[in-house]
Amino acid sequence: xxxxxxxxxxxxxxxxxxxxxxxxxxxxxxxxxxxxxxxxxxxxxxxxxxxxxxxxxxxxxxxxxxxxxxxxxxxxxxxxxxxxxxxxxxxxxxxxxxxxxxxxxxxxxxxxxxxxxxxxxxxxxxxxxxxxxxxxxxxxxxxxxxxxxxxxxxxxxxxxxxxxxxxxxxxxxxxxxxxxxxxxxxxxxxxxxxxxxxxxxxxxxxxxxxxxxxxxxxxxxxxxxxxxxxxxxxxxxxxxxxxxxxxxxxxxxxxxxxxxxxxxxxxxxxxxxxxxxxxxxxxxxxxxxxxxxxxxxxxxxxxxxxxxxxxxxxxxxxxxxxxxxxxxxxxxxxxxxxxxxxxxxxxx
Amino acid sequence: xxxxxxxxxxxxxxxxxxxxxxxxxxxxxxxxxxxxxxxxxxxxxxxxxxxxxxxxxxxxxxxxxxxxxxxxxxxxxxxxxxxxxxxxxxxxxxxxxxxxxxxxxxxxxxxxxxxxxxxxxxxxxxxxxxxxxxxxxxxxxxxxxxxxxxxxxxxxxxxxxxxxxxxxxxxxxxxxxxxxxxxxxxxxxxxxxxxxxxxxxxxxxxxxxxxxxxxxxxxxxxxxxxxxxxxxxxxxxxxxxxxxxxxxxxxxxxxxxxxxxxxxxxxxxxxxxxxxxxxxxxxxxxxxxxxxxxxxxxxxxxxxxxxxxxxxxxxxxxxxxxxxxxxxxxxxxxxxxxxxxxxxxxxx
DNA sequence: ATGAAAGCGCTAACAT
DNA sequence: ATGTTAGCGCTTTCAT
Numbered sequence: 001x002x003x004x005x006x007x008x009x010x011x012x013x014x015x016x017x018x019x020x021x022x023x024x025x026x027x028x029x030x031x032x033x034x035x036x037x038x039x040x041x042x043x044x045x046x047x048x049x050x051x052x053x054x055x056x057x058x059x060x061x062x063x064x065x066x067x068x069x070x071x072x073x074x075x076x077x078x079x080x081x082x083x084x085x086x087x088x089x090x091x092x093x094x095x096x097x098x099x100x101x102x103x104x105x106x107x108x109x110x111x112x113x114x115x116x117x118x119x120x121x122x123x124x125x126x127x128x129x130x131x132x133x134x135x136x137x138x139x140x141x142x143x144x145x146x147x148x149x150x151x152x153x154x155x156x157x158x159x160x161x162x163x164x165x166x167x168x169x170x171x172x173x174x175x176x177x178x179x180x181x182x183x184x185x186x187x188x189x190x191x192x193x194x195x196x197x198x199x200x201x202x203x204x205x206x207x208x209x210x211x212x213x214x215x216x217x218x219x220x221x222x223x224x225x226x227x228x229x230x231x232x233x234x235x236x237x238x239x240x241x242x243x244x245x246x247x248x249x250x251x252x253x254x255x256x257x258x259x260x261x262x263x264x265x266x267x268x269x270x271x272x273x274x275x276x277x278x279x280x281x282x283x284x285x286x287x288x289x290x291x292x293x294x295x296x297x298x299x300x301x302x303x304x305x306x307x308x309x310x311x312x313x314x315x316x317x318x319x320x321x322x323x324x325x326x327x328x329x330x331x332x333x334x335x336x337x338x339x340x341x342x343x344x345x346x347x348x
Numbered sequence: 349x350x351x352x353x354x355x356x357x358x359x360x361x362x363x364x365x366x367x368x369x370x371x372x373x374x375x376x377x378x379x380x381x382x383x384x385x386x387x388x389x390x391x392x393x394x395x396x397x398x399x400x401x402x403x404x405x406x407x408x409x410x411x412x413x414x415x416x417x418x419x420x421x422x423x424x425x426x427x428x429x430x431x432x433x434x435x436x437x438x439x440x441x442x443x444x445x446x447x448x449x450x451x452x453x454x455x456x457x458x459x460x461x462x463x464x465x466x467x468x469x470x471x472x473x474x475x476x477x478x479x480x481x482x483x484x485x486x487x488x489x490x491x492x493x494x495x496x497x498x499x500x501x502x503x504x505x506x507x508x509x510x511x512x513x514x515x516x517x518x519x520x521x522x523x524x525x526x527x528x529x530x531x532x533x534x535x536x537x538x539x540x541x542x543x544x545x546x547x548x549x550x551x552x553x554x555x556x557x558x559x560x561x562x563x564x565x566x567x568x569x570x571x572x573x574x575x576x577x578x579x580x581x582x583x584x585x586x587x588x589x590x591x592x593x594x595x596x597x598x599x600x601x602x603x604x605x606x607x608x609x610x611x612x613x614x615x616x617x618x619x620x621x622x623x624x625x626x627x628x629x630x631x632x633x634x635x636x637x638x639x640x641x642x643x644x645x646x647x648x649x650x651x652x653x654x655x656x657x658x659x660x661x662x663x664x665x666x667x668x669x670x671x672x673x674x675x676x677x678x679x680x681x682x683x684x685x686x687x688x689x690x691x692x693x694x695x696x
Numbered sequence: 697a698t699g700a701a702a703g704c705g706c707t708a709a710c711a712t
Numbered sequence: 713a714t715g716t717t718a719g720c721g722c723t724t725t726c727a728t
Contacts, residue, residue, distance in 0.1 A: 072721035420705035
């Protein structure tokens with residue numbers, strides 16, 4: 001038995017920091033009989049070490065059950081491999097596909113997603129920013145564009161790549177992938193007018209982007225010489241119930257509505273449901289258009305016409321940009337307009 | 349001009365690390381004329397410093413636009429204030445409320461959420477674990493229980509608090525908040541039988557938890573002396589379309605179904621939609637029960653009976669546990685059964 | 697291809 | 713209440 005030699009005159013380790021007890025890269029290196037830095041290279045840049053060493057390190061890792069400490073690595077290399085995403089809410093299904101694609105694309109390249117919820121209120125976005133920047137992510141993906149000047153300043157100052165999404169903007173902070181909400185509103189208005197609908201209505205969430213669609217829709221209707229559009233605003237996130245109530249209200253008073261543009265598919269489902277409950281036939285008496293083209297839209301009865309947005313493509317683009325920046329690659333385009341498509345189904 | 353003195357014998361600062369250029373706590377401390385650790389305390393434990401110093405540090409922070417570096421803090425204190433959550437998918441709406449509540453509860457206490465997607469396949473869960481553990485979160489929230497023995501071992505070994513959710517299990521890894529899927533299945537079968545329905549059917553996702561509900565449902569039906577339950581399995585995540593197809597298939601062959609238990613509200617909406625398309629009256633000819641009691645269930649026409657799960661409560665409980673552990677507080681109960689409620693509406 | 701030294705920015709432990 | 717010192721675990725820079 002080899003007892004740890006009680007070295008008589010060793011400079012006694014005065015302070016003892018508990019040191020989490022976990023196995024570190026140094027332990028791996030010792031077992032593999034190499035310097036720590038070599039073990040590091042064996043894991044991060046395997047081509048830089050001999051196959052022999054690579055092998056020994058791999059064995060040591062397995063033997064000790066080593067799991068790298070990314071936090072330490074991040075501090076030393078100033079690259080956290082963490083990407084922050086900010087969404088208004090997780091409760092609606094709208095941002096799911098984008099987040100899913102984002103998470104997956106990032107995971108595939110060794111990055112991890114940090115999630116923040118801003119609510120639909122700008123003030124909370126600012127508070128979140130501190131929490132996020134403090135974690136030094138390699139990128140920040142925003143849902144919508146950053147409006148608050150204070151927020152913009154902070155983001156610019158911290159030097160972290162920022163991707164704004166779900167919108168277009170004349171002056172992006174940094175990178176931007178999205179589509180034009182105004183275009184959507186116009187397209188839907190023209191679409192309905194072209195099908196002979198004159199008395200249009202819109203039910204929209206009270207968030208900024210829904211309102212831009214709503215306003216463009218109304219303006220386009222006016223330009224087409226249609227009667228005043230009937231508008232109902234409902235709290236975001238939107239619900240089926242709000243959709244039902246909107247149609248109920250329109251039916252209760254005022255001129256009969258011939259077509260409704262809903263700022264979400266859920267609202268549209270509400271309108272469809274209320275129409276069915278009232279014996280209003282869709283699309284004969286009432287045309288309905290949703291927004292988002294969620295999974296269920298195509299299979300409703302009647303199938304729901306909707307505006308399709310490619311959330312997954314947005315997520316993938318954002319991931320690509322962030323990783324490219326982190327790896328120091330040049331970025332060709334800094335703004336991508338993904339557009340949208342108006343899918344015509346039997347509800348119109 | 350001062351040229352860099354070619355110091356003949358100075359111990360030349362040989363290495364220069366670029367040091368990210370950001371303002372650090374040391375800069376703040378210098379400006380406030382205190383030691384770095386004092387500045388640290390002024391920010392983290394304000395009661396430990398004099399109001400005067402607190403004030404000076406606050407001014408310095410503002411003047412320099414300092415944002416703390418959590419990564420460095422995490423390394424030094426072995427507390428990352430990061431919590432990892434693993435969900436099968438973000439695409440469905442099912443986990444939204446839990447994640448939302450979790451994120452919010454954590455944010456309120458200075459913690460941030462890291463998100464991982466496992467898919468519905470166990471193998472990916474293992475790979476994710478490495479990425480997560482490597483980031484040294486202060487807690488890991490799992491959707492469902494961890495089955496893979498390898499995964500269990502890793503989680504146990506790393507010493508990070510783990511909360512399993514959305515399920516009950518005889519041998520929780522650590523902490524567990526959920527409900528019994530078997531109980532749900534039984535309750536729904538009894539509920540339908542009590543209303544005189546005899547020919548039952550179930551359409552269920554092919555994930556493990558849906559199947560446990562399905563199986564308990566079938567067993568209970570058998571025990572009640574009902575005819576063989578008709579079962580259709582569909583891929584998770586479940587869709588409206590799968591629901592429509594299931595009902596269509598039942599109508600096409602075999603004895604007429606009198607009641608359906610769907611493993612999600614979306615499936616139920618599909619069944620409702622198909623029933624309406626076929627002129628099958630709900631609840632007269634067909635009773636329908638969903639699962640999840642999502643927002644829209646109550647406002648469908650007919651209103652959907654469903655099994656209500658309190659996802660937000662799960663999120664809050666998980667957050668509470670993780671933070672308690674991180675702050676070193678004792679934990680009273682390590683298992684919480686949140687139960688469920690069967691909400692009866694007009695679809696039955 | 698491998699290694700030695702020096703930190704990254706912060707905080708725990710030990711003073712005073 | 714404040715300061716000194718010594719790291720946390722890793723990777724950079726420079727040297728061989």
